[in-house]
Amino acid sequence: MSFIEFRKTLKCFGPLTVLQDVDLSIDQGEVVVLVGPSGSGKSTLLRCINGLETITGGDVIVDGLSVKGGNRQLREIRQEAGMVFQQFNLFPQMTALQNVALGPRKVRGVAKAEALRQAGDMLAKVGLSEKGDHYPSELSGGQQQRVAIARALAVKPKVMLFDEPTSALDPELKQEVLSVMLQLAREGMTMVVVTHEMSFAKQVGTRLIFMEHGKIAVDGDPREVIDNPPNPRMKDFLSHVD
């Protein structure tokens, strides 16, 4: 069985069908890049993996656990699937170190001193060891997003989910976040990334999925499908990004 499995996954918001019977398998070590026009369901697909969206039908299995298995199982899934948001969502009342240490402390039960020490290591990994005592409001967008990545990594997940991680950033700040993501991918982290950064997809993506109207329209090798889109809608879409 694959690490992440969508089985005839259906997601509706009221009368609107956002995901239509999606079947998808993702193995460990894959770096899957999700693209598509807005409203195509790519963010929803991502958020169904860790249960931030409750699916309407079908099932999603992560490492053998179903998102429909109740709260306890859902929390286990979330500890295995770290998430990074478009708007960073750092806890504003906590310093960078405290943000990163919260998960290990309250979820993994790590003692405070040890959690803060580990958080320091995580911040060093994303190149922010000097910013540990800064509050989110004192950091740039790119720095905030790197803290957010460290926060997700601190819980020691097996897969990282990125929901348009660079969309809220100025062009010159995008690069520092992308390079952290590149490094993660090269270390073998399983990643599912919603993004418009085609250069990222080409550099480290092992798979590119183009979504349209809640369905997977294209699923292939990024280097092949970006240069030769097999679908006219994808071709049109690609001409509008980058």
Add this chain to the structure above:
Amino acid sequence: MQVDWSIIPGFIPQLIAGAKVTIYITVLGLIGGIIIGLIAGLMRAYGGKIANAIAFTYIELIRGTPIVVQVMFLYFALPVLADIRIDPMSAAVLAIVVNAGAYIAEIVRGAFLSISKGLTEAGLAIGMPHWKVLLYIVGPLAFRRLIPPLGNQFIVSLKDTSLFIVIGVGELTRTGQEIMAANFRAVEIWTAVAVCYLILTGTMTITLRLIEKRMRIL
């Protein structure tokens, strides 16, 4: 009749005794009101259908009726209805608990719901149960937004205690009335009573300002 301020010092011990009763009712009433308000507010914000309906009914029932009617009900109607007899002081404290609780519930609900949903999602996404997200992330942020409207409610509740004159509780206003009944010094006595209230509400305002100042603005 001439205004003679020199009569006031003689009544200060009596006024202080009245003010003490006012403080007693307010403090106990608000402690209870905060507890009830926190529970009812969280039920409104995060409860299921039933919890929500219970809290909603309570809040609307209380906000829709005057506090004088509420305390009269507690003191005069409850003994008839349920054979529960309570003394005026308990009725007064209970009235503030129930009344302030309803308003504080709405303050709590508003403050919690005003915190960005993304922060809750970020907390859930690292695997925290919802109650921990509320306790460690949303709660501390909501608390900061709670203070200004809460201060407002504290002042309103303190002044509401003056209405318990109707069940004969010897608080500050009642004390003023008793002194008045003996010497008819309306200007002097009611001025003194008003100043007493201003000192009490002023102290509350300053305390809340200090708490607000000590916290980081977010």
